[in-house]
Every structure is written in C-alpha cells, then in structure tokens.
Amino acid sequence: xxxxxxxxxxxxxxxxxxxxxxxxxxxxxxxxxxxxxxxxxxxxxxxxxxxxxxxxxxxxxxxxxxxxxxxxxxxxxxxxxxxxxxxxxxxxxxxxxxxxxxxxxxxxxxxxxxxxxxxxxxxxxxxxxxxxxxxxxxxxxxxxxxxxxxxxxxxxxxxxxxxxxxxxxxxxxxxxxxxxxxxxxxxxxxxxxxxxxxxxxxxxxxxxxxxxxxxxxxxxxxxxxxxxxxxxxxxxxxxxxxxxxxxxxxxxxxxxxxxxxxxxxxxxxxxxxxxxxxxxxxxxxxxxxxxxxxxxxxxxxxxxxxxxxxxxxxxxxxxxxxx
Amino acid sequence: xxxxxxxxxxxxxxxxxxxxxxxxxxxxxxxxxxxxxxxxxxxxxxxxxxxxxxxxxxxxxxxxxxxxxxxxxxxxxxxxxxxxxxxxxxxxxxxxxxxxxxxxxxxxxxxxxxxxxxxxxxxxxxxxxxxxxxxxxxxxxxxxxxxxxxxxxxxxxxxxxxxxxxxxxxxxxxxxxxxxxxxxxxxxxxxxxxxxxxxxxxxxxxxxxxxxxxxxxxxxxxxxxxxxxxxxxxxxxxxxxxxxxxxxxxxxxxxxxxxxxxxxxxxxxxxxxxxxxxxxxxxxxxxxxxxxxxxxxxxxxxxxxxxxxxxxxxxxxxxxxxxxxxxxxxxxxxxxxxxxxxxxxxxxxxxxxxxxxxxxxxxxxxxxxxxxxxxxxxxxxxxxxxxxxxxxxxxxxxxxxxxxxxxxxxxxxxxxxxxxxxxxxxxxxxxxxxxxxxxxxxxxxxxxxxxxxxxxxxxxxxxxxxxxxxxxxxxxxxxxxxxxxxxxxxxxxxxxxxxxxxxxxxxxxxxxxxxxxxxxxxxxxxxxxxxxxxxxxxxxxxxxxxxxxxxxxxxxxxxxxxxxxxxxxxxxxxxxxxxxxxxxxxxxxxx
Numbered sequence: 001x002x003x004x005x006x007x008x009x010x011x012x013x014x015x016x017x018x019x020x021x022x023x024x025x026x027x028x029x030x031x032x033x034x035x036x037x038x039x040x041x042x043x044x045x046x047x048x049x050x051x052x053x054x055x056x057x058x059x060x061x062x063x064x065x066x067x068x069x070x071x072x073x074x075x076x077x078x079x080x081x082x083x084x085x086x087x088x089x090x091x092x093x094x095x096x097x098x099x100x101x102x103x104x105x106x107x108x109x110x111x112x113x114x115x116x117x118x119x120x121x122x123x124x125x126x127x128x129x130x131x132x133x134x135x136x137x138x139x140x141x142x143x144x145x146x147x148x149x150x151x152x153x154x155x156x157x158x159x160x161x162x163x164x165x166x167x168x169x170x171x172x173x174x175x176x177x178x179x180x181x182x183x184x185x186x187x188x189x190x191x192x193x194x195x196x197x198x199x200x201x202x203x204x205x206x207x208x209x210x211x212x213x214x215x216x217x218x219x220x221x222x223x224x225x226x227x228x229x230x231x232x233x234x235x236x237x238x239x240x241x242x243x244x245x246x247x248x249x250x251x252x253x254x255x256x257x258x259x260x261x262x263x264x265x266x267x268x269x270x271x272x273x274x275x276x277x278x279x280x281x282x283x284x285x286x287x288x289x290x291x292x293x294x295x296x297x298x299x300x301x302x303x304x305x306x307x308x309x310x311x312x313x314x315x316x317x318x319x320x321x322x323x
Numbered sequence: 324x325x326x327x328x329x330x331x332x333x334x335x336x337x338x339x340x341x342x343x344x345x346x347x348x349x350x351x352x353x354x355x356x357x358x359x360x361x362x363x364x365x366x367x368x369x370x371x372x373x374x375x376x377x378x379x380x381x382x383x384x385x386x387x388x389x390x391x392x393x394x395x396x397x398x399x400x401x402x403x404x405x406x407x408x409x410x411x412x413x414x415x416x417x418x419x420x421x422x423x424x425x426x427x428x429x430x431x432x433x434x435x436x437x438x439x440x441x442x443x444x445x446x447x448x449x450x451x452x453x454x455x456x457x458x459x460x461x462x463x464x465x466x467x468x469x470x471x472x473x474x475x476x477x478x479x480x481x482x483x484x485x486x487x488x489x490x491x492x493x494x495x496x497x498x499x500x501x502x503x504x505x506x507x508x509x510x511x512x513x514x515x516x517x518x519x520x521x522x523x524x525x526x527x528x529x530x531x532x533x534x535x536x537x538x539x540x541x542x543x544x545x546x547x548x549x550x551x552x553x554x555x556x557x558x559x560x561x562x563x564x565x566x567x568x569x570x571x572x573x574x575x576x577x578x579x580x581x582x583x584x585x586x587x588x589x590x591x592x593x594x595x596x597x598x599x600x601x602x603x604x605x606x607x608x609x610x611x612x613x614x615x616x617x618x619x620x621x622x623x624x625x626x627x628x629x630x631x632x633x634x635x636x637x638x639x640x641x642x643x644x645x646x647x648x649x650x651x652x653x654x655x656x657x658x659x660x661x662x663x664x665x666x667x668x669x670x671x672x673x674x675x676x677x678x679x680x681x682x683x684x685x686x687x688x689x690x691x692x693x694x695x696x697x698x699x700x701x702x703x704x705x706x707x708x709x710x711x712x713x714x715x716x717x718x719x720x721x722x723x724x725x726x727x728x729x730x731x732x733x734x735x736x737x738x739x740x741x742x743x744x745x746x747x748x749x750x751x752x753x754x755x756x757x758x759x760x761x762x763x764x765x766x767x768x769x770x771x772x773x774x775x776x777x778x779x780x781x782x783x784x785x786x787x788x789x790x791x792x793x794x795x796x797x798x799x800x801x802x803x804x805x806x807x808x809x810x811x812x813x814x815x816x817x818x819x820x821x822x823x824x825x826x827x828x829x830x831x832x833x834x835x836x837x838x839x840x841x842x843x844x845x846x847x848x849x850x851x852x853x854x855x856x857x858x859x860x861x862x863x864x865x866x867x868x869x870x871x872x873x874x875x876x877x878x879x880x881x882x883x884x885x886x887x888x889x890x891x892x893x894x895x896x897x898x899x900x901x902x903x904x905x906x907x908x909x910x911x912x913x914x
Contacts, residue, residue: 045587049615052594056601057384057608066602070594077587081580088576089569096565100558107534107557111541111550123538127531206757208432208455212448214754216440220717221819222743223766228433230758230767235425243418250413254406261372265402268379272395275383282380282608286615 012313019098020141026097027141030090033083034145039153041080043160046290048073054283091142098138102319103130109323129322133315140312143305157291164284171270172292176263183255190252193245200238207234260293267292347423347430354419361412362475368405370482373616375401380609387609416470424463428455431648437739439655440719441679454648458641465638468631476624483617491605494596494614501592502621505585509629512581516574519567526567530560582629586622593618655721658736663745667695667857668730668826670716675725677715684723685711687880693873695730695826698858700868700888702902703877709861712877713829716859717746729827747820748829749852753812760789761796764818771822779821782851783814784844809833810841817848828852831861865906874899 020027052069054060064072106129161169211218211227218227267288274280348355379394381387432455435442480502488495537544537553544553597611606614672691678684686708693699701709714720715727718734727734729745755763764779765771773796780789788811792798800807807815813833820828830852837845846866852858853870862868874891876884876898884891884898891899 052598053608053612053615056598056611066598067595070591070598073594074587074591077584080587081584084580084583085573085576088572092565092569092572096561096568100561100565103561104554104557107537107554108550110538111544111553123535126538127535130534131527131531203757205452205456208452209448210754210756211432211436212443212446212451214756215436215443216719217748217750217754218436218766219440219719219739220743220746220748221766221823222740223768224433224436224739226767228429228436230762231432232425232429235429239418239421239425242421243414246417247410247414250410254410261402261405265399268376269395269399272379272383272391275380276385276391282384282612285380286612289616 012309012316015316016137016141016144016312019101019137022101023094023097026090026094027145030087030094030142031145031148033087033090034149035152037080037083037087038149039156041076041083042290042294043153043156044076045073046157046160046287048076049290050281050283050287052283053286054281057282059278059281059283094142095135095138098141099134102134102137106130106134106319106323126322129319133318136308136311136315140305140308143308147305154295157295161288161291164287165271165274165280168267168271168274168280168288172263172266172288173295175266176259176292176295179255179259179262183252186248186255187252190245190248193241193248196241197238197245200234200241204231204234204238207231260289263292264289347427350426351419351423354415354422358412358415358419358470359474361408361415362470363478365405365408365412366475366478366482368401368408369479369620370486372398372401372405373613373620374486376616377607377609377613380612381607384608386607412475416467420463420466420470423466424459427462427645428459431455431459431645435648435651438651438653439721440714441654442651444679454644458644461638461641462645465641472628472631476627479624480621480628483620487614487617490610490614491596491600493600494593497592497596498589498618498621501589502625505582505589505625506628508585509578509582509625510632512578513629513632516571516578519571519574523564523567523571526560526564530564533557533560582626586619586625589621590615590618655718656735657738659738661732661734661737661741663730663732663741663826665745666826667855668745669693669695669728670699670827670857670859671726671728671731672712672715673726673728675715675722675727677711677720677722677724679711679720681723685880686715686722688725689880689882690725691875691882691885693857693859695857696855697873698853698860698871699873699875700860700862700871701875701877702862702868702899708877708880710831713748713831713859713861716827716829717748718742744823745825746827746829747823747825748831749813749816749820750831751833753816755800755807755812755815757799757801759797759799760792763800764796764815764822766819775822776818779818783818783821783848785811785814785818808837808841810837810845813837813845814841814848817845817852820852825856827857827859829859829861832863832867865903 048069051060051063052066052073055063055066055069110126158169158173161173208231211231218224267285271280271285271288275282275285375394375398378387378389379391379398382389382391382394432451435446435451484495484499484502487498533556537557544550593614597606597614600606601608601611670691670693672689675686675689676684677686689708689712691699691712701712703709711720715722715734716729718727718737721735729742734742758767761771761773761776764776776796777789780786789795830849832849833845849860849867850870853860858871860867860871862871868874868888871888874884874886874888875882886897886899888899891897892903894900
C-alpha cells in the first residue's frame with residue numbers, strides 16, 4: 001500500500017519491490033504476457049517452421065500438413081500481436097500506477113512537512129522528481145520483466161537445439177556468444193569516440209558562430225578566405241573523428257545485430273555431412289536459422305536492466321532528498 | 324494526407340534542386356562511385372547467399388551434383404563477406420556524404436561572409452549556425468537516407484522480387500503484391516498515433532502545470548488544511564493523463580504490431596507458395612527453402628523504408644532555406660578592381676546620402692574631405708552617423724547617393740580584399756577567435772613572419788604579456804578573449820592593424836575604462852597609429868582629440884561643423900570651443 005521512501009536505510013530494490021507489490025496481480029499477468037510474446041511465440045514459430053520443412057521433405061510423415069503449418073505460422077504471429085497489445089496496455093497501466101503511487105506519497109510528504117520548511121530545491125527541479133524520477137523507477141520495474149521473458153526463451157531454445165544436435169548447437173552458439181561478448185566489451189570504448197566527435201563538432205560550430213559574430217572585422221581585414229580555410233580544417237577534423245566513430249559503430253553492429261546470417265553460415269558448415277546423412281534435416285536448419293537470429297537480441301537485455309537499475313537508484317535518492 | 328505520398332515532396336524537391344546537389348556530389352564523385360560499388364557488392368552478396376543455400380540443400384539431398392563442403396564453405400564465406408561489405412559501404416557512404424556536406428557548409432559560409440554587412444546585421448551568428456549545421460546537416464541525412472532507402476533497400480526489394488520471379492511467376496507475383504501492399508499500409512499507419520500523442524502531451528502538461536502551482540505554494544496549502552483536496556485533484560489529473568497516454572500507446576502499438584504481423588504474413592505467403600510448387604514438382608526442397616529465406620528477408624528493407632520515409636520529407640524545407648542563402652546577392656557588388664598606391668591616402672565623401680534602410684537616411688548629403696597624412700576627429704552623439712561614416716570608408720556599405728573615394732578613386736570600383744591592405748580599423752568591440760594568438764593577430768595568415776609579430780607586440784608594450792604565454796604565439800585564446808583584460812584585448816586589436824600597416828586607419832576609440840598602466844599603453848598605441856597615416860578618429864576623449872589635425876562634428880546625419888582643430892578651439896562661437904570649455908567625457912557632454 002505504501003512505498004515508504006523516508007527511512008534512508010531502505011535500499012532501492014526494496015523500494016522497487018514495494019512498488020511492484022502495490023499491484024502484484026497486474027505485475028504477474030504482465031510477466032505472463034511478456035513470456036508469451038517474447039519467448040513462447042518465437043519458440044513456437046521455430047517449431048512450426050521445422051515441422052513445415054520436415055513435412056515437405058517427407059522426413060516427417062505424420063502430423064499436420066504443410067498448408068496447415070503455414071497457416072499456423074500466421075496464427076502464432078496473430079496471437080503474438082494480441083499479447084503484445086495487451087502488454088502495451090499493461091505497461092502503461094503499471095507504469096502510470098507506479099508513478100501515481102510514488103507521486104502521491106511524495107506530494108503528501110512535501111505538503112505535510114513539519115514546520116514551515118520550503119522545498120529543498122527549485123519548483124522546476126521538484127517537478128522533475130515527480131515526472132522523470134517516478135518514471136525511472138517504474139521503468140526499471142518493468143525492465144525487470146524482460147529478464148524472465150528472455151530467461152524462458154534462452155534455455156528452451158537451447159534445449160530444443162541441443163536435442164536436435166549437440167555438436168551443431170555448441171559450434172554455432174559458442175562463437176555467437178564469444179563475438180557478442182567481444183562486441184559488448186568493445187562498445188564501452190564508444191563513449192570516447194563519441195566524446196571526440198562532440199568536441200570536434202562543437203569546435204567547428206563554435207567557430208561558425210565566431211566568424212559570423214566577427215564578420216565586420218574579417219571583412220575589414222580582407223581575411224574571408226583565410227578564415228574559411230581555418231573553418232575547413234575544423235570541418236575536416238570533425239569529419240575524421242566522426243568517420244572513425246562510424247566505422248567503430250558499423251563494426252559493432254556487424255558483430256551484434258547482424259550475426260544471424262553469420263551464425264547460419266557456421267551451422268551450414270558444421271551440419272553439412274549430417275544433412276547429407278539425414279540426421280540433420282532441412283527443418284532443423286530452418287529452426288536453427290530462426291533461433292540463432294533471436295538469441296543475439298536477448299543478451300543486450302541483461303545489460304539494459306543493469307543500466308536501468310543504476311538510473312532507478314539515482315532517482316530514488318533524488319526523491320528522498322525532495323521529501 | 325502527407326502519409327499517403329511520403330516520397331512525393333522529397334522526390335520532386337530533389338529533382339528541382341539537382342543542380343545544387345550535383346555541384347557538391349561532383350567533387351566526391353569517385354568516393355560516391357566507390358560507395359555505390361560497395362553498396363551493390365553488399366546487395367549482391369545478400370541476394371546470393373540464399374541461392375548458395377538452395378544448392379547446398381539440393382546437393383545434400385542428392386538432387387543436384389556438387390561438392391557439399393565446398394558449398395557450405397561458400398555460404399559461410401558469403402555470410403562473412405556480407406558483414407565486411409556492410410561495414411565498408413557504411414563507412415564509404417558516410418565519408419562521401421560528410422565530405423560533400425562539409426564542402427557545402429564551407430561554400431555557404433564563404434558566400435555569406437562575402438555578403439554586405441546589411442545581411443550580417445539581420446542574421447545572428449546563432450541563425451547562421453542553424454543554417455550551416457542544422458539545415459545542411461538535415462540535407463546530409465536526407466542524402467544518407469536517400470542512398471539507404473531508395474538505393475540500397477529499394478534495390479534489395481527489387482532484387483529479391485526479380486529472383487523470386489526467376490523461381491516461378493506465382494511466387495514472384497504473390498510476394499511482389501505483398502511488398503506493395505505492406506508498404507502502402509505501413510506508410511499510412513505511420514502517422515495514426517501522432518495526434519494521440521499530441522493530446523497525451525497536453526494532458527501531461529495540465530498535470531504538471533497543476534503540480535507546479537501547488538509546489539510553489541506548499542505553505543499556504545498546509546495552512547489552509549487543503550492537503551487532502553490537493554491530493555485528490557492530483558489524482559484526477561493523473562487519471563486523465565493515464566487515459567490519454569494509454570490511447571496513444573495503443574495506437575503506436577497497432578502500428579508496430581501491424582508490421583510484425585505483416586512480416587509473418589509475408590513469410591507465410593512464401594511458405595504457401597513453396598509448398599504448392601513443391602507438391603506440383605515445379606521446385607526442389609532447396610528452392611522452397613530459398614523462397615522461405617527470401618520471404619523473411621523482405622521485412623528488413625520494408626521496415627527501413629517506412630521508418631526513413633519521414634526524413635525524406637523533412638529535408639525539403641532545409642533545401643529551400645539553403646538555396647535562399649545561396650541566392651542572396653551582396654548589395655555591395657564587386658567592381659572591376661582598385662589599385663591604390665601604398666602610403667597615406669586622401670579620403671573624400673562626395674554628397675553622400677545613406678541609410679541602412681534607404682527610406683530612413685542616416686547620412687544626408689554629407690561631403691567631407693581629408694588630405695593624405697592628415698588626422699580627423701569625428702565628434703557627435705551616438706546614433707548620429709559617426710560610425711556610419713567610418714563603415715562607408717571601409718565599403719562595408721555603398722551609399723545610396725554620392726560617392727566615397729580613397730586616393731581619388733571611387734570605392735565602388737573595388738573588389739573584395741582590395742581595401743584590406745590600405746585601410747585598417749580598430750573598433751570598440753574586439754572580437755577574438757578561439758584559436759592561437761598568431762592566428763588571432765594575423766587572421767589566419769601563416770605567411771606573416773613571427774619576428775614581425777613579436778616586433779609589433781614589443782612596440783605596443785605587450786612584450787611582458789607575450790612572455791607570460793605558455794606556448795608563445797601558439798597559445799590558444801578562448802572565444803571572446805577570456806583570460807585577457809579589456810585593455811590587452813584592445814591592444815591586440817591595434818596589433819592586428821599594425822601588422823598590415825595600412826595608409827588609412829579608422830579608430831573607434833574605446834570608451835571602456837581600463838587600468839591606468841594599460842591606458843598609458845593604449846594612448847601610446849594611438850599616437851603611433853596616427854603617425855604618418857591618414858586617420859579618422861571617432862573620439863570619445865578630449866585627450867585624443869588634442870592629437871588630431873582637424874575636427875568634424877556630426878549631428879542628425881549632417882556635418883554641422885568642420886575645420887582645423889586649433890582654429891575651432893580658438894573661435895569662441897564654435898561648438899568645439901564650447902565642448903572644450905565644458906570638458907569631461909565627450910559623449911556625456913554632447914548628449
């Protein structure tokens with residue numbers, strides 16, 4: 001009922017738990033919807049694709065026919081769209097409820113403060129506590145849901161793949177995670193590149209401002225061409241660092257989001273002889289192709305959750321300060 | 324309405340401004356060619372990999388001859404090369420586009436710098452940053468989008484469809500229809516959430532507006548016992564904001580989920596067509612797999628096109644603004660060129676009438692002559708035309724009537740830069756760049772020898788200041804001259820003029836008070852500046868006026884008194900005589 005923020009000993013995660021506990025059923029049903037949308041649907045799609053190709057190739061003679069399976073594929077997507085819309089409704093409701101709870105407690109705390117103490121900060125800043133910091137805590141609360149959603153998909157997908165072929169699964173998934181880990185580590189360096197670009201950009205922009213603020217003196221000195229020459233140098237420096245940043249970004253992108261086709265390539269290479277002998281079917285290949293593409297995306301989520309918790313900690317501290 | 328024709332505005336805009344674009348594409352055409360080549364290679368690889376996969380499967384199932392491992396290795400190589408080419412083409416695209424746009428920025432800056440001061444008076448530096456960085460930047464991202472959207476993704480879609488037609492007309496037709504319909508639908512859906520978000524933001528604004536007012540008056544609320552009432556009202560506003568946000572989120576969700584659902588439908592179309600043809604024995608299993616693979620590949624480019632279609636519209640306004648700037652002509656047109664002899668120059672204003680706005684002349688029929696080597700003190704109240712006279716001498720503006728002559732030659736004959744060697748100006752506002760001391764003094768002219776700069780600094784009494792600089796002439800000054808005293812900045816402005824050694828100097832004497840030591844240095848600098856040159860001094864101090872040969876008093880845009888300083892000083896009927904008698908600061912006395 002109450003998200004008590006005042007005692008300074010209560011850690012942020014307890015605050016978040018209290019907020020979650022305010023509407024436990026809403027939170028729980030959102031978790032179910034998330035698992036359905038982001039874990040069950042992609043898992044089922046993979047199975048349907050496998051069944052379709054196995055049926056087509058005659059490697060599975062029983063079960064649903066190819067037409068039904070293609071229709072089922074659309075049916076799963078339709079179900080996914082419905083649960084996803086439900087997820088949006090719950091997210092908004094949950095987020096707003098948490099904001100309302102935190103906001104009301106803060107408002108009461110501020111208004112009923114003993115004595116005639118004024119706000120410890122400006123009205124604008126206090127407003128930001130109500131608007132932005134409550135949203136951060138709510139944001140973390142449902143970021144947390146992405147973890148069970150991916151925690152369901154990863155082991156289930158891996159188990160399905162391992163049952164098909166231990167060797168192919170290991171050989172295709174391990175390099176995927178390895179490359180992905182390297183990309184994650186490398187991505188920490190992007191901050192430095194961004195900063196260099198920002199500095200070079202503001203140098204060039206600043207100089208444009210100076211030039212047009214000094215137009216008269218430049219014209220009097222007849223220095224138009226030389227000043228533009230200097231501007232060109234600043235632009236060129238900006239371009240160089242920006243392009244370096246872009247290169248780094250493109251490499252990271254190739255190493256994380258576009259890994260699907262690369263992983264398929266590894267699968268094909270490893271599974272070649274098994275496919276010939278028939279122990280690895282074309283349906284299995286389709287399943288691996290879809291799952292490998294999805295697995296890459298899930299790893300980023302864990303990082304986002306960690307970042308979001310840090311943000312929530314800062315926000316809770318700020319809200320305490322206001323009260 | 325807009326949503327239904329997302330390419331309309333952008334495409335016609337691009338066509339209309341192709342000359343502008345071509346001018347900047349040309350210098351980078353080899354890079355652009357490389358970029359196009361890399362994009363095409365990438366496309367080729369993307370289109371090739373499912374074909375390899377098809378052969379691989381057919382060979383594996385014994386339906387085609389071939390080396391299975393070699394095909395697997397080929398598929399792997401194509402997939403890996405795809406990544407490399409994506410990086411390379413992304414890098415090359417950015418390089419070509421950024422180079423072209425920076426050149427456009429620089430050309431535009433050069434063009435605007437060459438425009439008359441009237442242009443600069445009406446465009447703030449902030450606005451120029453917005454034009455050069457904002458608008459040219461928008462154009463740059465427009466070009467990037469164009470390459471990505473129309474170029475790469477459009478071609479990828481076309482390529483996939485063409486290859487699917489190669490498999491069977493049924494597959495080609497059904498998936499081409501799918502692409503067409505989903506583009507149509509998604510481009511329409513893109514904007515349905517926008518009005519709902521506007522309403523939602525409105526509700527948020529009301530909520531936080533209410534909250535802000537209460538927070539500003541917490542004490543009164545407590546005193547009146549209105550806390551429960553305020554909390555209740557807060558809840559009402561929260562509820563309203565929630566309902567509006569929910570509706571907007573759902574609308575956004577519909578757009579997003581429609582796309583996901585559509586792509587599943589596309590894949591299913593591929594699956595249906597594949598199953599049908601396989602059962603008809605028209606295609607092999609490998610081909611069926613390839614059709615499936617291509618069908619899943621359609622989602623990416625369709626998504627990219629719908630996302631980036633917005634940007635294609637936004638650039639048109641920027642292109643219009645850029646073109647307006649590029650087409651602005653200077654009201655101080657270039658003459659055939661003006662060669663002046665070095666040394667002191669004569670100055671003449673011949674029946675000059677001028678107004679920044681021609682309807683409201685600042686100077687009316689002003690005639691004023693000055694022999695070479697003589698110095699003239701211009702006196703008058705602020706806003707009565709002294710500074711305007713100085714600006715006309717520099718040809719920062721052309722008069723509407725009459726002529727301004729230097730060394731007997733009409734300034735209208737001059738070209739940009741002709742006067743800089745002969746006329747120097749020291750203004751009250753000294754503007755410094757965020758650049759090295761050397762660049763600030765020489766205006767980025769590397770041909771000025773260091774000894775000359777050091778000589779001038781020593782002569783001006785800045786030797787000690789110079790020796791305190793951590794890296795000498797390479798020391799960076801901050802923008803606006805932070806770290807320099809007003810007097811030091813003023814002396815640097817003198818140094819700029821001494822380095823060019825012009826035959827005519829115009830000095831707008833500083834009014835700001837500086838410390839006595841620096842004031843002594845400035846007075847000595849003024850003295851040296853007036854030696855052996857023709858000079859016009861907009862004087863604010865009696866001490867300065869005491870050094871000039873002649874005096875002109877300007878009032879209401881006319882010269883109301885003119886003569887030898889000493890003669891005027893002796894004549895009790897003159898305005899100048901009265902000024903000297905009252906004494907003090909000239910500005911205050913005349914006001």
